[in-house]
Amino acid sequence: xxxxxxxxxxxxxxxxxxxxxxxxxxxxxxxxxxxxxxxxxxxxxxxxxxxxxxxxxxxxxxxxxxxxxxxxxxxxxxxxxxxxxxxxxxxxxxxxxxxxxxxxxxxxxxxxxxxxxxxxxxxxxxxxxxxxxxxxxxxxxxxxxxxxxxxxxxxxxxxxxxxxxxxxxxxxxxxxxxxxxxxxxxxxxxxxxxxxxxxxxxxxxxxxxxxxxxxxxxxxxxxxxxxxxxxxxxxxxxxxxxxxxxxxxxxxxxxxxxxxxxxxxxxxxxxxxxxxxxxxxxxxxxxxxxxxxxxxxxxxxxxxxxxxxxxxxxxxxxxxxxxxxxxxxxxxxxxxxxxxxxxxxxxxxxxxxxxxxxxxxxxxxxxxxxxxxxxxxxxxxx
Amino acid sequence: xxxxxxxxxxxxxxxxxxxxxxxxxxxxxxxxxxxxxxxxxxxxxxxxxxxxxxxxxxxxxxxxxxxxxxxxxxxxxxxxxxxxxxxxxxxxxxxxxxxxxxxxxxxxxxxxxxxxxxxxxxxxxxxxxxxxxxxxxxxxxxxxxxxxxxxxxxxxxxxxxxxxxxxxxxxxxxxxxxxxxxxxxxxxxxxxxxxxxxxxxxxxxxxxxxxxxxxxxxxxxxxxxxxxxxxxxxxxxxxxxxxxxxxxxxxxxxxxxxxxxxxxxxxxxxxxxxxxxxxxxxxxxxxxxxxxxxxxxxxxxxxxxxxxxxxxxxxxxxxxxxxxxxxxxxxxxxxxxxxxxxxxxxxxxxxxxxxxxxxxxxxxxxxxxx
Numbered sequence: 001x002x003x004x005x006x007x008x009x010x011x012x013x014x015x016x017x018x019x020x021x022x023x024x025x026x027x028x029x030x031x032x033x034x035x036x037x038x039x040x041x042x043x044x045x046x047x048x049x050x051x052x053x054x055x056x057x058x059x060x061x062x063x064x065x066x067x068x069x070x071x072x073x074x075x076x077x078x079x080x081x082x083x084x085x086x087x088x089x090x091x092x093x094x095x096x097x098x099x100x101x102x103x104x105x106x107x108x109x110x111x112x113x114x115x116x117x118x119x120x121x122x123x124x125x126x127x128x129x130x131x132x133x134x135x136x137x138x139x140x141x142x143x144x145x146x147x148x149x150x151x152x153x154x155x156x157x158x159x160x161x162x163x164x165x166x167x168x169x170x171x172x173x174x175x176x177x178x179x180x181x182x183x184x185x186x187x188x189x190x191x192x193x194x195x196x197x198x199x200x201x202x203x204x205x206x207x208x209x210x211x212x213x214x215x216x217x218x219x220x221x222x223x224x225x226x227x228x229x230x231x232x233x234x235x236x237x238x239x240x241x242x243x244x245x246x247x248x249x250x251x252x253x254x255x256x257x258x259x260x261x262x263x264x265x266x267x268x269x270x271x272x273x274x275x276x277x278x279x280x281x282x283x284x285x286x287x288x289x290x291x292x293x294x295x296x297x298x299x300x301x302x303x304x305x306x307x308x309x310x311x312x313x314x315x316x317x318x319x320x321x322x323x324x325x326x327x328x329x330x331x332x333x334x335x336x337x338x339x340x341x342x343x344x345x346x347x348x349x350x351x352x353x354x355x356x357x358x359x360x361x362x363x364x365x366x367x368x369x370x371x372x373x374x375x376x377x378x379x380x381x382x
Numbered sequence: 383x384x385x386x387x388x389x390x391x392x393x394x395x396x397x398x399x400x401x402x403x404x405x406x407x408x409x410x411x412x413x414x415x416x417x418x419x420x421x422x423x424x425x426x427x428x429x430x431x432x433x434x435x436x437x438x439x440x441x442x443x444x445x446x447x448x449x450x451x452x453x454x455x456x457x458x459x460x461x462x463x464x465x466x467x468x469x470x471x472x473x474x475x476x477x478x479x480x481x482x483x484x485x486x487x488x489x490x491x492x493x494x495x496x497x498x499x500x501x502x503x504x505x506x507x508x509x510x511x512x513x514x515x516x517x518x519x520x521x522x523x524x525x526x527x528x529x530x531x532x533x534x535x536x537x538x539x540x541x542x543x544x545x546x547x548x549x550x551x552x553x554x555x556x557x558x559x560x561x562x563x564x565x566x567x568x569x570x571x572x573x574x575x576x577x578x579x580x581x582x583x584x585x586x587x588x589x590x591x592x593x594x595x596x597x598x599x600x601x602x603x604x605x606x607x608x609x610x611x612x613x614x615x616x617x618x619x620x621x622x623x624x625x626x627x628x629x630x631x632x633x634x635x636x637x638x639x640x641x642x643x644x645x646x647x648x649x650x651x652x653x654x655x656x657x658x659x660x661x662x663x664x665x666x667x668x669x670x671x672x673x674x675x676x677x678x679x680x681x682x683x684x685x686x687x688x689x690x691x692x693x694x695x696x697x698x699x700x701x702x703x704x705x706x707x708x709x710x711x712x713x714x715x716x717x718x719x720x721x722x723x724x725x726x727x728x729x730x731x732x733x734x735x736x737x738x739x740x741x742x743x744x745x746x747x748x749x750x751x752x
Contacts, residue, residue, distance in 0.1 A: 074739065081724070081741040125739040127720070157739035159696075159720040190695035190720035190740070192674065227695040227719075229654065229674035257673045259629055259653040281651045281671070283629040284604060303651070305602035305627045306578065327576035327602040328544075350513070350544040350576035354466070369459065369511035369542035370576070371466040 023047045026056025028077035040064050040072070040085065049117055055083040055126060062088055063096065065111045069119025069153075074126045082159075083125075085109055087132035095140040100149055100177030101212040107133060107165075108146030108173075112153065120153040128171075130163035130194075137168035137205065147174040152182050158189040163206075167196040171231065172209045176219040184211065185222040194231045207231050207265075208258075211249050217273055221251040228258040231265075253277045261285040267307070270297045282307055290329075293319050300324065309334050309381050310351075313341075321346060331356040331381035332371070356381040408432045411441025413462035425449050425457070425470065434503055440468040440512060447473050448481065450497045454505025454538075459512045467544075468511075470495055472518040480525045485534055485563030485589045492559070493521040493551075494531035498538065504566075507538040516548035516555055516580075527551035528559040529580075534592070535564035539571040547579045554581030554608060560596065562618075563589035573599040583610040583628075588618045596621040604630045609640040610655075614662070619643030623650060631655040637680055641665040658694075660704075661687045666711075668692065677702045677751055678721075686711035693717045699726035699751035700741070706749055726751040 022034045025043045030036065037043040043053045044066045052071040057080035064085060066072075074083040087093075087109070095105035097113060109128050112121045128144035135142075142165035145155060155172060163169030171191040176182040186209055195206025208231035211221035249272055258267040258280065266289040267282045273296045282290040283305040290307040291299050298320040304310040310326040312334045313319040318341035325347045326332045332348040334356040344365040348354055354371040355363055357378070368374060407419045410428045415421065422428035428438045429451045437456040442465035449470060451457075459468040472495075480491035482499060495514050498507045514529035521527055529545035532538065540558060548555030557577040562568040570586065577583045583603045588594045596613055603610045603626065610628045613619060622645060628638045629652070637660030638652050645665045652658045656676040661667050662683055668690040672678045678694035680702040681687060688711040694700045700721040703709065706729060714735040718724050724741040725733050727749045738744060 076738065076741075076744065079744045079746075081738050081744055125719075127740045157717075157719050157737075159740040161720075188693075188717070188719065190673075192696050192720075225693075227653075227671070227673035227693075229696060257651055257653060257671055259674060281627055281653075283602075283627055283651075284654050303602070303627055305576075305629065306604040325574075325600075325602075328578050328604060347542075347574070349511075349542050349574065350546075367542075368461065368466050370468075370513045370544040371461075374461065374464045374466050 021051070023051050023053045024056065025053060025060075026058050026077075026083070028056035028075070029054060044068070044070060044072070050119060057082055059084050059086055061086045061091075063091055063107075063109060063111075065096070065113065066121050067114050067116060069115060069117065069121055071122040071124065072126055073122075073124045081125075082127055084127040084129050086129050089132060093133055093135045093139075097146055097148055099141075099173070099175060099212075101175045101214060105140045106143050106146060106173070107135065107140045108143045110145045111148065112146065112151045113148040115151050121147070121151060122154045122156070123158055124154075124156045125158070127159040127161070129161050130165065130169055133163075133165050133169075136166035140168070141165070141205070142169040143173040144170070145172045147182075147184055149176050150178040150180060150182060152184055154184070155186040156188055160189065160191045160208075161193050163194045164196055168205045169194045170207055170210055174209075174211045174219070174221060176213040178218060181218050181220065182213075183220045185224070186211075186226065187222065187224045189226045191226055191231060192229045211251070213249050217250050219249045219251075221249050223251070223253045223256065225255045226257075228256065228267075229260045231258075231261060250274050251276075253280065255279045257281045259283045259285075261288055264288050266290075266292050268292070270294065270299075272297050276300065277302065281305075282310075290326075293321075295319060298322075304329065309356075312336070326351065331376075332368075334381045353381060406436070408436050408438045409441065410438060410445075411443050411462075411468070413441035413460070414439060429453070429455060429457070435505060442467055444469050444471055446471045446476075448476055448493075448495060448497075450481065450499065451507050452500050452502060454501060454503065454507055456506075456508040456510065457512055458510040466511075467513055469513040469515050471515045474518070478519070478521045478525075480521065482531055482533055484526075484559075484561060486561055486587055491523075491525045491552075492528050492531060493519065493525050494528045494559070495519070495548075496530045497533065498531065498536045499533040501536050505537075507532075507536060509538070509540045509543050511542045513544040513546070514557075515544075515546050516550070517546075519548075519555075520550035521552075524552045526553045527555040529557045530559070532560040532568070532570060534562050534589075535566050535568065537569045539573070540575060541571075542574045544576045545580070546577070549579060549581065551581070556580060556582040556585055557603075557606075558584045560584075560586040560594070561588065562592040562594045564592055567593040567595060569595045571597045571599070572601065573597065575601045577601060577603045577610075578605045580605075581607045582612065585609070585612045586619075587613070588615040590615060590617050593618040593620075595619075598623045598626065600625045602627045604628075606631055606638075609636045610638045612640045613645055614640065614642035616663075617643070619645065622646040622648065624648045626650045629653045629655065636660065637677075638675075658697075663687075666690075672697065677726075678718075680704050680751075681707045681709045683707050684709070689713045689716060691715040691717075693719075694721065695719045697721045699723045701728075702726040702751045703728045704750070723751065 144160035160171030191208040213219035314336035323345040332351040545557035637657040638655040642662035658675040
């Protein structure tokens with residue numbers, strides 16, 4: 001008799017939840033095993049915590065706020081395989097979140113905030129298109145996806161595009177101002193056309209992906225394998241800088257491809273206690289900065305081509321710069337002073353200046369070819 | 383007595399070894415002096431004045447000359463003080479007449495800034511750390527311009543060279559031009575170079591039945607109007623194109639990497655161009671990264687071209703079968719994110735085994751790619 005009861009409970013416990021595990025938005029999946037929603041916003045509040053919501057190909061003009069752990073996943077149907085979240089032309093364009101690290105009001109197209117119960121929010125294979133938000137810089141900064149304090153998750157194989165907003169737009173913005181740690185991975189995503197390329201709005205005004213936290217750092221960010229182009233400013237970073245507010249993260253910026261930034265922009269900005277910038281390819285920013293790093297950061301095994309200032313180390317303390325390959329640049333490695341970190345195994349070919357703004361002893365252990373001036377001591381790379 | 387003879391012979395051997403050592407240092411430009419150096423004032427004088435197989439060190443400076451190399455040797459740029467660039471430039475007093483004729487019959491007259499030709503005895507001609515700048519050179523008429531030209535029957539390595547500003551010329555200006563129409567197999571390795579501001583970057587071709595083995599590895603190219611890397615022949619070509627960074631082809635005439643032959647195209651990054659990789663004939667294309675390209679990979683014809691594990695993002699047509707080209711090669715493990723069309727101009731069976739994300743239209747038969 002007890003054996004009989006055990007068998008009965010097993011069937012009920014396993015089969016009933018299986019029936020409810022499929023959630024869908026858009027109508028391309030039907031049948032009794034699917035719970036259907038017509039909007040993503042209805043989906044993210046209507047599913048149980050931890051559910052995966054499949055998003056059918058189509059256009060979703062909505063602003064989405066996610067407050068529970070779940071996975072949003074774009075799926076194919078027939079010959080189509082793009083679910084696009086767009087600006088709702090009839091919606092309110094007022095800011096819906098304020099950055100705790102920069103104090104800026106944001107309009108987030110997809111906002112991850114106050115997640116309860118705790119758990120990751122994952123976004124896979126979704127396009128977020130910012131076309132149509134023209135509120136401008138004085139009103140807000142536009143973000144495609146915004147992970148607010150105390151949220152975690154993975155953004156994978158997403159497209160974030162056209163966050164222009166008069167020059168203040170970011171593809172993906174993640175931050176943490178809470179004391180507890182937060183882990184966010186952003187990988188394999190296509191990020192392009194953020195900001196408007198105007199000089200006045202470059203900095204934290206616009207860019208591809210930003211990860212920042214208050215000090216001490218409580219955000220571990222991984223930005224890996226993303227392809228960026230025509231992003232308004234910093235394309236991938238360990239924390240935006242140029243500001244008095246502390247913005248610090250740990251983590252890595254690796255294997256990204258970052259090209260065609262507008263002039264004066266920085267492709268990878270790492271202001272950080274311990275960010276490793278490795279294996280990235282940066283090209284076609286002929287009057288801008290390739291990689292800017294601050295004390296504690298490492299730039300290793302990156303490839304930089306056709307970049308005005310390839311690697312800029314802002315520091316009087318240790319930055320590690322090793323095994324990078326730099327070709328076709330004005331200044332190969334520039335310093336904001338002296339660095340006592342190791343600078344070794346780098347290869348420079350085709351640079352007007354090898355080491356710029358460098359007053360220290362000759363730097364050995366690197367391979368230089370076709371460098372007009374090996375070392376240059378005065379301030380600023382010309 | 384036999385011990386004494388042995389000592390005598392070893393002394394002779396020592397002389398034989400040490401005397402050439404004294405003469406092994408050859409220099410151009412005057413930054414290295416002393417009895418162990420033979421000094422030349424021009425590169426042209428050195429390449430004829432050294433013994434076969436010598437290494438010639440080139441001091442930083444500007445060398446306005448046209449250089450023809452006809453024996454095996456190595457030209458190597460060196461540092462001196464704070465300078466580390468030796469630049470071969472246009473000689474404003476020189477003759478702009480063509481100095482070599484291509485065996486390919488393609489606008490066949492060339493003005494080569496550095497010409498490797500009729501190398502005797504056979505052996506490698508190598509370049510390390512030299513800049514070849516084509517500024518100011520417009521040969522006019524029906525003559526093309528090349529920075530470095532390896533003619534038929536020559537082999538060698540081009541490493542850490544800069545080739546720039548070869549912009550003028552009838553058919554175009556090329557950074558590095560390699561060809562073979564001879565009966566010997568030529569082997570060329572072109573690696574770690576910086577090329578920019580040309581009409582063509584690195585071009586290698588053969589005239590069948592000649593053969594050429596070519597390795598194009600780790601070069602960074604930008605601002606090149608036509609094909610940035612072109613390796614092509616109906617037959618007789620082999621080698622690989624790997625680890626190059628190929629970007630910003632502003633005029634959009636043809637794929638940034640164009641191949642025809644038994645080549646492996648792998649691990650390259652291609653960005654900001656209208657067409658990424660165009661493989662013909664038995665090339666395999668794997669593990670490349672393509673970003674911000676109008677067309678990612680464009681099949682031109684009908685042979686089996688395996689296409690594996692490439693990552694393509696931000697494109698109109700990720701994989702395009704140009705003009706309805708068919709391919710029986712396996713297409714697998716590729717990742718496409720952010721494409722208007724996944725497989726364009728494709729009327730064959732559904733292509734599976736790849737990962738697609740954010741693709742507006744997976745497959746289209748309409749032609750051409752919009």
